[in-house]
Amino acid sequence: MSDETKKLWETSPFTDEAHAALHFHSDVRVTxxxxxxxxxxxxxxxxxxxKVDIARALDRLGIYEIEAGTPASSDEDRAAIEEISGLGLRAKISALVRGRRDDIDLAAQCGVWGARISLPISTIQRNAKLKLDDDQYIKLALESAAMVKERGLECIFSPFDTTRADFPFLARLLETFAQEKTVDRVRIVDTTGCATPEIIGLLVLRMRAVSDIPIEIHCHNDFGLAVANTVAGLAQGAQYMSVTVNGIGERSGNASLEETVLALRVLHGVDCGVDLSQFMDVSRLVEERSGISLQAHKPVVGRGAFAHESGMVVAGLLKDPFTAESYVPELVGQxxxxxLGKKSGVTSVEAKLAALGLTVPTDQIPAILASIKAEALRTKRPIDxxxxxxxxxAAG
Structure with missing residues (x-):
């Protein structure tokens, strides 16, 4: 690690040994x-x-691909996807479709680069939604993929609920795709967020043993494991990660873009080509337009992610920031x-006074600290x- 990198983060000395068996792709991409x-x-x-404003922000961020929506869902969505496709962004634009000719035609008419065919693969999903046996499923999958390719689009096949699929059937599907060469990527979808990092890693390894079709990881966060699961899949050779800004998404959300990308860069040395310094700007834009307020302690982009109150913590922080932080806040635009509050110490007060340009006799600081603690207890709020x-x- 270079001297310049050491100024940005300080991680565990066990990293190299613990990560020796991991195999990240040489070109990990963010969708x-x-x-x-x-x-x-x-x-x-x-x-x-x-959607247009967020797409522009994602493009500035350096995202490889933007899944812009589902053309069949509404006229508004179709118009947005068409406009985004015509912006001339560097990011590639894809849309989600069902295994239907009319859906695929709509996506092509929107001018997208790629179509994502969404078909359920687990037994529970197929029984409830598709009513197709194995042969019928594979026939539909092949016909849909062929339609996508006939329209000159990249084909990403998304067999959702992959983590609850019957693997022999999934393997048969992959083998067929490999023979027909109409599918450019397959997405592992942890639809109900029930997988663990070990399951995702195992699934990637088993899929890679069947075919060399690139793999994407798409995880939901029902157990708070979406980021860990995504990283686990990438660590076993998946090339693409499917994430969302601020981790928004169905139920408990998806893998957070900012958390996943930062974990890859700092903890694993994997650079996805994303401008980390823009995380805050993009996060605030999505927070505003979605109406979903971030929890204060949200990693990376939370307003309190780099806020320190404990007196002992601040005392160490002022001597060496890496005593309390593993990476510098400026790395992510923070x-x-x-x-100052109930848990503050004299050092915290001195640091805050200096930052505000206030000169206070040393013998007055304990009294000011006592007032701070008393008021914080009374109001249950920090002191602004x-x-x-x-x-x-008042002390003077």
Whole structure:
């Protein structure tokens, strides 16, 4: 690790040994589905302009591919997908379709680069939604893929609920795709978020043993494992990650773009070509347009992700930031904050006073600290800068 990199983060000395058996692809790519699966979160509505603005922001971020929506869902979605496809973005634009000619025609008419064929593969999903036996399923999958390729589009096959599929049938499907050469990528979909990192890693390894079709990982966050599951799949050779800004998506959401990309860069040394410094701008845009407020302690982009109150923590932080942080906040467009409250110490008060340009005799600081703690207990809130100035004035 270079001296410059050491200034940005400080991770575990066990990394090299612990990660020796991992096999990341040499060109890991980000496919963002904020505009499709992200909007499927209950209560989120993106207008056409919202989608265009978010797509532009994702393109500036350096996303490889944007899954822009489902053309069959509404006229508004079709118009948005068509407009995004015509923006001349560097990012490739794809759309989700069912295994139907009319869906595929709609996607092609929107001018997208690729179509994502969504068909359920687990027994529980197929019994409830598709009513096809194995031979009929494979016939439909092949016909749909052929239609996509006939229209000059990239074909990404998304057999959803992959993590609950019967593997012999999945293997048969992959073998058939490999023979026909009409599918450019297969997406593992953890539809109900029930997989673990070990399951995702195993599934990638078994799929790669059957065919060399590139694999994408799409995980839901029902057990809080979406990021870990996505990284686990990539660590075993999957090339693509399907993520959303702020982790929005159905039920508990999807793997968070910012958390997954940062974990890859800092913890695994995998650079996905994404501009980390723009994370905050993109996150705030999606937060505003989705109406879904972030929890304060949300990793990477939460407003409190780099806020420090504990006196002992701040004392160490001021000597060496890596005593309390594994990477510098500027890496992701954030900044560090010292918060004054019940758990603060003298060092915290001194640091805050210096930051505000306030000069206070040393013998007055304990009294000011006592006032801070008392007020924080009474209000159950931290002390803001204006209130600190008032306390300093009262102490003087």
């Amino acid at each position: 963002d589905c904020t505009l499709r699966d992200g909007e499927q979160q209950a209560g989120i509505v993106f207008t056409r302009q919202d 900044s560090r904050r010292v918060v 800068d204006d209130r600190l100035r008032a306390l300093v004035e």
